[in-house]
Amino acid sequence: MGNATALFYLVFLAWILLLHLPLWLRLSPREASVSRGNLTAEAIETLQSYLRIDTAQPQPQYRKAVRFIKQACKRAGLEGFHQFSFQRGRLGAVCSVQGREPHLGAVVLNSHIDVVPAESSAWRLAPPFSAAIVDGNVVARGSQDMKTQGVQYLEALRRLRAQAGDKWPMRRTVHVLFVPDEEVGGRTGMASLVNSSLWRDTLRPAVLIDECLPETRLGVYKVCYGERQPWWMTIRTSHHTAHGGTLPADTAIQRLFALLDNVLAYREQQRLAVESQRKALGEVLGVNVVHWASSGNGNATNVIPSDAEIRLDMRVPPHMSELEVLALLEEWTRGSCNWHSHNGELLCANATYRIQFIDRVIAPYREVVDEAESMLYRAIAIAGRARNISLEPFVFPMSTDSRYVRQAGVPAYGIMALDGVLQGAQLHQPDESVPLTAFERGISFYMELVRQLAEEAHWEATADVANVTARRHTSDEL
Template sequence: MSSTSFLHLFPFFLLLTLTLTLTLADDPILQRFQQYLQIDTSHPTPNYHQAADFILSQAKSLSLQSRTIEFVKNKPLILLKWPGKNPNLPSILLNSHTDVVPVEPHKWSHPPFAGEISDGNIFARGSQDMKCVGLQYLESIRNLKASNFEPLRTIYISFIPDEEIGGHDGADRFANSEVFDEMNVGIVLDEGLASPDESYRLFYAERCPMWLVIKAAGAPGHGAKLYDNTAMENLLKSVEIVRRFRAAQFDLVKAGLKEEGEVVSVNMVFLKAGTPSPTGFVMNLQPSEAQAGFDIRVPPIADQASLERRIAEEWAPASRNMTFEFKQKMSVYDKNGRPILTAHDGSNPWWALLEGAIHKANRKFGKPEIFPASTDARYFRLRGVPAIGFSPMANTHILLHDHNEFLNKEEYLKGIEVYESILEAFASFPAETKKDEEAIRDEL
């Protein structure tokens, strides 16, 4: 580009810079949050490297040790470290994911990657799920360092890719790596959910995914012919059986007998059948194949084996020319056959420390819950490491994966204070003997 061309474009660059500056809040804490939200890390093409550069710049400003790991090419995992005074003690891991789900921009009242603040609310994809938590970790550390706090235990902060598409190239590989083994993690904090009232929500387990595809087969036939065991007839019978099961589970929640995370959820996510034609589908031909997909989530307190028998015998019986397969299936049990969950009673000192820290920050919390969906925390629990799901968002509508996702700026700032209290409690947890630490982990 010639110097003349550059000078011609200079007013445009200046206007662009001024426009970006004007969209940022006056508070540098909120500015940093907005800058992170403005990085488009939505699937299917998340800008992971730009997010990584931003996190690394924040780490540098906080004098944190940093490491970039790519278990899979172009999917960087950023691992930060604040060394403790006693590196032999089990460490604390603060986990978050950098990716977000896709958006339909025309259905948003504010641009989904602008981080605009309107009526005190910060609108952006990731404002609740979960860029807020990742930045709150760093802001709480910024405050603790400013107060000259020195952690007894080492604190790690991980920013991980691919959580929104299953986490197999992110947390799964990380939790099963030599890197993780060397960290000697004693407790993991990961994401939770917003709470519509004043009490924070704390999660000790989560429902495990069983993504099911049911297929039906039958002889093709003329669109006017009536005969038994058509593919569509058999599939619709199964859909109705599944619908009744779903309704029974949902009724338990509606009646207040169980929380959402305590029942098996089933939702049909696709229905596929028919013979395509240039104008749509062939209308006078009954298809020989039909299939439906279901997103099933199973809590660790459920009988997963019984559910699988139900699928084979009732939902997709071979007697009706039905077959099924799991696109993804995670066991609710660990390798020793125990439910995958974190103790949330007196046997778990981390849980008591968390509750005490929230109280100290003058906030409230509800009873322990099972997370209704799936998070990266499951991979750490599978390794036998206790993990707690927590996102400090009270008085907030649950908008993760929804249009117009937002978080109130005051709730965001209060969440930083809460994490500051939590990290101070966790990182100051006094030394136990190695034997005691191992006993606690085995019990959890």
């Protein structure tokens, strides 16, 4: 047989193999391009199944989701499954790998179960809870925020267990935590958990890994070491009503627009600073008008309203103090505020405006992101280098459950292991999606991160004690 004939047969055999490979892996051709065997195929199936559970607020299918999580934890070989709830129907779950040295504080890998609502009519690529794979991306509400990360944790631990042999388990206990209600403020989720006996006696966290943002560049992950704090408020003003055919010098609506002029002028300054890249979004105080209304005229067109109000969503960066923000509000309202507490709320009343806070978080905590100053962060950085990942410190511009964790005295770093996401951050947007290649790379990174935090790196935590026996909770306690 001549060389040309032999070459033809080799090319033909290679073509047959490539043609049938996707069938052997039980994936579509696009999915097969990122597969490395059954482990990846099963991980993708797990991800799709989880994303198909509608956990959108305000009525998340928590029971269905927790049942699924229980089975996923079992498939990953994790024991010690607990279901918990701090308000009827608002369910969370945790599954664990008990460490060889249980007196050491645990590594907690956190994600939230709930997602924001999705308007099906706005989704062009696929329905929001179909978890369809389109051009190598899994499209679903929650794919970025943040169900994918929860599945990556489980898959990383499953692969570590398969590789470790007699070296399993690791020194520190590892918990995979799934919390409810992050998208509605976390009061009935993480905020309650950090004040519970489950947190203190069973989880005993030394560090918590949480969400951040996906990255468009390959080989780069953001490390969220702090976040902006939400200040939500209503500002009201009042003045005498008048006939719609008159031209009074002062009205409630005019006062409202004078306030809006100040708010929007400040907002534009911050927007330009971000647009010109002089500052990152997480470094500026952001403010948006989310509602405005008038009343006191009986809804009549020919009566000038006596009352007007706006609602603001402010996001305060961790470097700004409470006094600085209050001073800014005084500047906007053009008068010294008489700050006083009423029914647990901080109110400002002057001759023209009244400010009432709906929510006001004061948690200007920032984690150390210098290897020379923190052995814990050094372990995180080593994990990045081991996977050729560059880690970039970043202030999260929105809010996460990490604020409650930091308030409880536990270090919290947000690391979303999704790089090369060319569509960028799509949190809360239509057609939210994640490349399967990024999903796979992230699993590899979390494997190394867990290995460093729970086994290789010898860092100390306040949760480390000489000898503690973790107490299991009864179903009544949970």
